[in-house]
Amino acid sequence: MTFESRARGAVLDIHRAVEVMEMTTSTKEPRKIERFDQFRDRKHRNRRIGALVVAGALVVTAIVVLVTNVPRKDKPVSPAGEGTSAPAETEPAGRIVYDVYDGGNDTRIFTIDVAAGEPQDLGIDTDPTPVWSPDGTRILITTTGGPPEEATPVRPATVAAEGSDYRVLDGLEDPSLNLGCSAYSPDGTLLACSGYDELVSGVYTVRASDGGGLRQVADVGGIPGDFSPDGQEIVFLADDTIGDEPTSEGGTLTVVGIDGSGLREITPPAGVQAFSGASWSPDGEWIAYIDVQGRLSVVHPDGTSRHLISMPPEGQIDGYPEPPA
Amino acid sequence: MSFLEGSRSVAEGSEPVAVEASETFEDFYVREYPAIVGLAYALSGSRSGAEDLAQEAFLVAHRGWDRIGGFDEPGVWVRRVVANLSVSTIRRRVVETKALARIALGQTPALPELSAEGVEFWRAVRSLPKRQAQVIALRYLEDMPIAEVARILGMAEGTVRKQLFEGRKKVVRLLRLEEDEA
Numbered sequence: 001m002t003f004e005s006r007a008r009g010a011v012l013d014i015h016r017a018v019e020v021m022e023m024t025t026s027t028k029e030p031r032k033i034e035r036f037d038q039f040r041d042r043k044h045r046n047r048r049i050g051a052l053v054v055a056g057a058l059v060v061t062a063i064v065v066l067v068t069n070v071p072r073k074d075k076p077v078s079p080a081g082e083g084t085s086a087p088a089e090t091e092p093a094g095r096i097v098y099d100v101y102d103g104g105n106d107t108r109i110f111t112i113d114v115a116a117g118e119p120q121d122l123g124i125d126t127d128p129t130p131v132w133s134p135d136g137t138r139i140l141i142t143t144t145g146g147p148p149e150e151a152t153p154v155r156p157a158t159v160a161a162e163g164s165d166y167r168v169l170d171g172l173e174d175p176s177l178n179l180g181c182s183a184y185s186p187d188g189t190l191l192a193c194s195g196y197d198e199l200v201s202g203v204y205t206v207r208a209s210d211g212g213g214l215r216q217v218a219d220v221g222g223i224p225g226d227f228s229p230d231g232q233e234i235v236f237l238a239d240d241t242i243g244d245e246p247t248s249e250g251g252t253l254t255v256v257g258i259d260g261s262g263l264r265e266i267t268p269p270a271g272v273q274a275f276s277g278a279s280w281s282p283d284g285e286w287i288a289y290i291d292v293q294g295r296l297s298v299v300h301p302d303g304t305s306r307h308l309i310s311m312p313p314e315g316q317i318d319g320y321p322e323p324p325a
Numbered sequence: 326m327s328f329l330e331g332s333r334s335v336a337e338g339s340e341p342v343a344v345e346a347s348e349t350f351e352d353f354y355v356r357e358y359p360a361i362v363g364l365a366y367a368l369s370g371s372r373s374g375a376e377d378l379a380q381e382a383f384l385v386a387h388r389g390w391d392r393i394g395g396f397d398e399p400g401v402w403v404r405r406v407v408a409n410l411s412v413s414t415i416r417r418r419v420v421e422t423k424a425l426a427r428i429a430l431g432q433t434p435a436l437p438e439l440s441a442e443g444v445e446f447w448r449a450v451r452s453l454p455k456r457q458a459q460v461i462a463l464r465y466l467e468d469m470p471i472a473e474v475a476r477i478l479g480m481a482e483g484t485v486r487k488q489l490f491e492g493r494k495k496v497v498r499l500l501r502l503e504e505d506e507a
Contacts, residue, residue: 002503006403006446007465013443014466016364021376021435033351039380040387057335 009239029074040272067132095161097130109141111161129223129277133208140284141181143168154192156211171212183224184208184258185231190258192217192224192234203236205258217260222251225278225289228301233257235278235287237303238265248321253278253289255301267291329465350390354383359399360467361407362436367447368411372436375411382407386402401454404477412455450492457492458483 020125094114109130112119124141131140138158156169156179169191172179181193188208193213195204201221207213222238237251253267265288272278280287286298291308299306359493360380366375382403386393393399439447456478462475477486496502 003497006442006500006502007461008440010367010446011465014367014447017366017437017439018359018363020437021362024435033354035376036354036380036383036387039377040384207482229390 032212097132099130109139109163111139122159124159124163124166129180131182131184133158134184134188139163140181140184142182151207152178155297156181156193156206166184168210169208171205171207171210172214174214175302177214179204179206179211179214181206181224183226183234185227185258186229187231192226192227192236194221194223194236198239202257205234215260217258218254218256218263219290220254221265221299222254226280226287227258228280229282231258233262233301235266235279235280237289245318253287253299255287266299266301267306287309348394350387350394353386353394353399357381357403360400361403361468364462365411366436367466368408368451368458370444370447370451372438372500376435378410381410390482401473401477404463404478408459408477412451419454443502446496449496453492453500455496456480457488457495460488461492461496464489471487480503 018317048319070292080221093113097109097111100108100110109122109124110119111122122139131143132138133140138160141159142156143157153172153175155172157167158169159166166178169181177195178196179193181191183192183264184190185192185208190205191208193204193206195202195216201219202216203218203220203222203224205213206215207217217234218236220238222236224234224236226235227233233255234257235255238254251272252265252269253272254263254265256263271292272296273292278287278289280301285300287301288296288298288309289322291297297306298309361379361487363373365382366372367379369378369379370376375424385406386399386403393402396402436494450461453461459478460474463469463477464471471482471485471489474480474489475482478485480488
């Protein structure tokens with residue numbers, strides 16, 4: 001069988017599937033344009049509850065802090081900071097940074113004061129996953145590619161805490177590689193990034209100062225979540241399972257050394273909610289994440305002792321808060 | 326635009342100058358919906374998420390319909406949006422996660438499963454670099470000329486031909502197909 005004949009059959013399959021859907025929606029379900037109206041209404045409703053979701057995110061943050069104090073059965077609890085080089089404290093003066101996807105092609109960055117609860121729109125359209133620098137003075141974001149006639153590679157960038165002083169970290173020599181970064185090393189010197197071009201996809205590190213010093217640490221695509229407290233490892237959400245079929249419903253939490261050694265999956269394939277992030281506890285013992293069913297979970301960095309964290313009855317987590325009304 | 330979507334803007338830059346909208350959004354939606362859902366299904370492989378991906382693209386068009394409806398071919402614009410949304414790891418997964426949550430609440434996906442051969446073919450296409458997957462899907466799903474694919478994706482025709490050639494070669498290898506007659 002040739003490509004052309006195989007492609008024709010596969011195209012017919014898609015067309016038949018859409019026809020079946022059309023017949024279904026015209027006889028048993030609302031007509032198509034009404035389905036669009038329903039979709040739009042659902043988006044509006046989600047925005048109205050966005051404020052509640054943001055409040056939920058604050059609760060999650062509190063829970064993650066609690067998780068860092070979960071004692072490991074085979075090891076006594078250490079006083080905070082003991083045995084670690086630089087426990088992360090990423091929110092300056094109690095502000096959380098988060099992103100809001102508007103349903104279009106960009107995402108807006110907000111910060112919110114934990115105590116006051118008043119969100120501040122930083123006025124920046126960017127990609128998801130803004131991150132505080134360890135010293136709390138800058139926010140790491142990602143440039144967009146720009147319109148075709150002036151397309152530039154995707155690059156990490158930073159802004160000051162209130163959204164001013166936009167700086168692109170364009171220290172890469174390879175203009176074809178797109179790089180989006182989503183984690184600072186604890187000492188603030190390195191960024192962990194997802195990189196790709198038309199042919200390759202992987203996890204990289206670059207210098208936080210200028211975006212140079214590119215180093216590939218994994219040749220599987222994924223979004224970095226966090227550095228270990230000693231700065232020697234990175235946890236990232238792999239797009240695909242290593243050596244297996246690509247997944248679509250979730251990602252696989254994966255850990256790798258900053259020198260590319262020790263690559264290992266620490267959750268079941270596709271067991272993690274897509275792009276929900278992952279946080280390493282300050283004592284290095286646990287990694288918190290949201291499983292594919294929206295439940296807060298923790299696992300040791302070696303993949304052992306994976307378990308759910310108790311949540312209130314309404315405690316399912318939506319990792320993608322929408323704009324407050 | 327997500328940094329996982331590719332280095333080109335989804336919907337900016339190469340649009341024709343807008344004039345007064347020549348058809349209603351409803352007419353446009355009803356006419357284009359099957360093709361847009363099909364494109365989303367082929368490129369995302371998601372029964373649960375394809376319809377939402379298509380709706381996302383139409384929602385963006387709806388918000389700017391005064392402008393987008395005035396384009397010579399607003400369908401080009403929406404195809405570009407959905408082609409990028411469908412291969413964007415972030416966007417696709419956001420949509421799928423929410424769709425799966427609705428399935429968990431008892432709603433069923435509107436799209437039926439493909440045949441085993443269809444699943445295998447589109448899975449191979451989706452394993453390609455994103456631009457190659459988009460080029461193959463656009464070219465074959467609507468029997469689209471190279472120039473049209475290039476316009477939708479904002480690429481040069483020569484680049485589309487190269488991506489098509491490379492993509493086909495990889496799918497032939499992946500599925501162990503025979504080479505087509507020249």
